[in-house]
Amino acid sequence: MTLPGTFILRRLLIALPSLLGISIVLFTVLALAPGDPFGELATNPNIPPEVAANLRRQFGMDDPVPVRYLRWLTAMLHGDWGFSFASRINVDTLIMQRLPTTIMVIGSSQLLALLIALPVGIYAATRPYSLFDQIANTLTFIGFSLPTFFTGLLLILVFSIQLDWLPFVYRSDVNASGWRFYAEHFRQAIMPVAVLGLFQAASWTRYVRSAALDVIRLDYVTTARSKGLKERTVVVKHVVRNALIPVVTLIALQIPAIFGGAIVTEQIFRVPGIGSLLISAILANDTPVIMAVTFVFSCLVITFNLVADILYGWLDPRISLG
């Protein structure tokens, strides 16, 4: 099944204004903020006022806001993200070092969430109010009521401190080679991925279950059954695909929350990703890094929204043709 190219193009064109909107929100926040990067220079008695004023002019701090916004946006789009005060390297280098880890952790946790949510949600929906359904329901409620920071601490307490099975600090420089290297990486990724994945799995299971419940009693499913199709075929081929349509929408709405959870998880397990970079930059007052990381998070959210949109069109051809 292929998608019409115009559909994908149209989605891309819709994504662009949102990216612009987000960049405007970001810049407004920055422009409204009291004090500016040169505030410290202005109050420092060792720097003559002429020098401070010169610096301000050089960096264009006195220009009108729209001009500053356009300059900031073009710099962002050119990958010219400035210089980290704290780490003494270019911000884009810093982020590129950290980004793969974040993507890896988020990606595998979402995969884990999907592998749990789809079968459990569908199975529960085919047997509503059964014992399995009730247990699954209770577990999902517990799952999304447990904040990620508490689950993380609980896992550390049980698996690192009590049982001493897993390391609780994520290290990028694993001291091993060959398959042991990968085994170590796998071992230290288990807990962060589990924390994020289980949290997502809980809410997704609920979505899948209720969406499948709405579909499963529809006439076309009864028709499929009465044709003598196997129950398995009916569920997998007829129910799941239609049930996934609302699920994709709900998941797309959750994408910002996923990145929020990633920041917390990275901070707990000291995963060297962009989330922990953001926290350390805030604690170190490293404004260029903070702005750039927030911008990267916005771009990631938009990208994943786009992916969800395209997936949506694939699941429901009516949308991409309409």
Next chain:
Amino acid sequence: MAGSTLASRSGSPAEAANRAPTVSLAQDIWRRFKRHRMALIGALILLVIVVGVAIGPWLWTVPINAIDFTARLKPPSWQHPFGTDDLGQDLLARMLYGGRISIAVGLAAMTIAIVAGTIVGAIAGMSRGIVDTFLMWLTDLFLSLPQLPLLLLIIYLFHGALKKMVGPETGVFIMIVVVIGGFRWMPVARLVRAQFLSLREKEFVEAARALGASRLRQVLRHILPNAFGPVIVAGTIDIAAAIIAESTLSFLGLGFPPDIPTWGRVLYDAKDYLDIAPYWALFPGTLIFLTVLSINYIGDGLRDALDPRRVL
């Protein structure tokens, strides 16, 4: 929705239809809410927690910041039922006090989210054309903002100025409440708009219009009260979300200062002592979990109780 299966088993259309005609709306909702067993248990647990933090500090009068180095990191005992932290401060007292702040943040942020969401949703739902399109674009934009990074950014940029203006405690409180509420109005706005779109075409609104009711009166007297069921449910869930958001900020060390021991803040202080004092992290964590779980179950029960499909 003929033939669809309801999200939970409590209540059935037949029972609702057989009820005595003299039952008031509130009693009716309560009857259906009661049938959701977990929601009832949740309401009970939440009541205990709320009453506990409301009157607790008067009953347990140990000061929250009395430093006692002879009683450092003591596990729970009769003298300190929740144990003590690394400065020998009594954790029960801190938890009771912090619970007030955590719950107050949840309620205040929820109020902001509901008021803002209702206003945006009502305006969008009543006006057609460009205003509606713009407001919905704004809602979608806010929905796709990366909330936690932006929350952190705003707090980083603004907290110094607010601290100077209204003092550290109120400053942080106001900022956290406004920012959390400001990022949670979108679902409410969507719900309210959807309700308005269908309600404004209903006959009773048309009747009010025919009687010469002004637009404002139509909205306030006729449409809004009927649109409020889903909003109440969303508001309930928002309290839980706001409590988690505040705890997350405090847990990252970027929310309340150490002298305001909200549950998230206590957890932040405790996380480096997990190996020697696990109880220190377990108490606040469990309290956050129980509060959020109860609120989520109450929301679920309210959803069933307020669901108009049951009354039909």
